[in-house]
Amino acid sequence: MSLRARIAALLAAFAVVLVVGGVLMYAALDAADEREAELTQRLTPASQVARDLLADFVEQESGVRGYVITGDRDFLDSFERGRRRADEATARLRSLVGGEPGVIQELEQVLEAQDSWRRFAAGPEIAARRRGDVERARELVITRQGRTRFVRLREEVAELQELVEAERTQAVAQAAEADRRLAWAVALTGGALLLLVVVAGAVMWRSVVRPVASLRASLRRVAGGDLDAPVAAEGPREVRELARDAEAMRRRIRSEVDSSRAAEEGLTQREPVVAALRDQLRASDAEPPGGVRVAGTVHSAEGVLAGDWYEVVALPGGRVGVVVADVSGHGAAAGSVAAQFKQALVTALSLGRLGPAALEAGRAVLRDDERFVTCVIAELEPASGRLRVTNAGHPPPLVLSVHPEAGLVPARELDGTGMVVSTLGAAAWTSHEVTLAEDELLLLYTDGLIEARDENGHLLGLDGVAAALATVAEPEPQRIVDACLDAARSFRAPTRRDDITLVVLGVRR
The missing domain is CATH 3.60.40.10 (PPM-type phosphatase domain)
Known part of the structure; x- marks a missing residue:
């Protein structure tokens, strides 16, 4: 196999490793970016909104109870503020988890429990207090219908929080898995490149360094005057051809030196005056x-x-x-x-x-x-x-x-x-x-x-x-x-x- 073919094969191997490794790293990096975006843009904000939603409902319930007991309209304002926040939170939560059917279904349950509490508990209690029918309002509170419906609302919100947190935990695990795959892709590509470097070094040593060193040693012996030392021809085709050319040159020099020595000896034998x-x-x-x-x-x-x-x-x-x-x-x-x-x-x-x-x-x-x-x-x-x-x-x-x-x-x-x-x-x-x-x-x-x-x-x-x-x-x-x-x-x-x-x-x- 010629040196050119060996170098071409090594370059092709490097190209294959780079392409395959690049594809693997790109796919792993894309998956990691997708999981990271899902966490930062959807699930982590959704988890926070779900926690805030419960606080909004608690604010509404506290406002209703305070207004019924004291008649202070500031409590009614707290109820209205909590309701607006809850409506905004549910709307944002719907936009964040729109691609998760289980979470959307649980969100519908929360909205249904919220409507039930507002219609059959919070609404009548507030209306009775506004009419001045304090006894009726307190009677509605005492019957604990509102409390029962609010407990159900809290349970539905807790279930919603669990679902959102489960989705977020799963996304975290998937992101970690994507990071591991990316690390493996980088490690495998680097390992393959390192192996190719070692192989390339071994090939260059066997195909270039060692044959050229042997050729150099042979030529140095010839240059030092040892014209009887043959020039070794080993290694790839190009180095062997160079060695054969050097060997042909050595033989020609050897022949010319022999001819010159013979002429000198003949001159010495036939013309001693000229030699002197x-x-x-x-x-x-x-x-x-x-x-x-x-x-x-x-x-x-x-x-x-x-x-x-x-x-x-x-x-x-x-x-x-x-x-x-x-x-x-x-x-x-x-x-x-x-x-x-x-x-x-x-x-x-x-x-x-x-x-x-x-x-x-x-x-x-x-x-x-x-x-x-x-x-x-x-x-x-x-x-x-x-x-x-x-x-x-x-x-x-x-x-x-x-x-x-x-x-x-x-x-x-x-x-x-x-x-x-x-x-x-x-x-x-x-x-x-x-x-x-x-x-x-x-x-x-x-x-x-x-x-x-x-x-x-x-x-x-x-x-x-x-x-x-x-x-x-x-x-x-x-x-x-x-x-x-x-x-x-x-x-x-x-x-x-x-x-x-x-x-x-x-x-x-």
């Missing part, structure tokens, strides 16, 4: 003195022997010299001249001669009028950062600095100080001094870097170098060398090749 020249031109493996950061590389245009070379030289007084030279031409002939020039120049610098004198020593070994050498010598005092540069027709070194926004940028060029080194005549070389700050670096290079051309004939140039420098996240010499060399390799057309030498120098105070 290559070893002489290779930069020394000695660690630079403390306080100095340096990294360099030589990329030959033809075979294993380049006309370019660089060297890091320990100078008297704790100074460090970096030399980059480019002999005209390519191949073994140029390599032979380069080796002789290097030996003479490095020996002179090691003996304490300054740049111009060292260049003159190198010129002395040139015997071919058609050969010339461009060379730049940088002599650095690590403690102070003082830098003496002697440039014999070589591309000007670049001082690099870190810009807060643009990153690593070429800050300035160090111009040449003399002509190329050749046998056509003596040249007067001079040196100039600058100070290299701790956060600055010096980039020395041969023209193979800036003169790399693409298939359309466009030069890489300093603009291309600046673009490559801007991609360097950490301004370390080796990272800068790698970025510039990658830019030249990716830009250069296969049919136009030149040796490329790069050196980056800095201080660490």
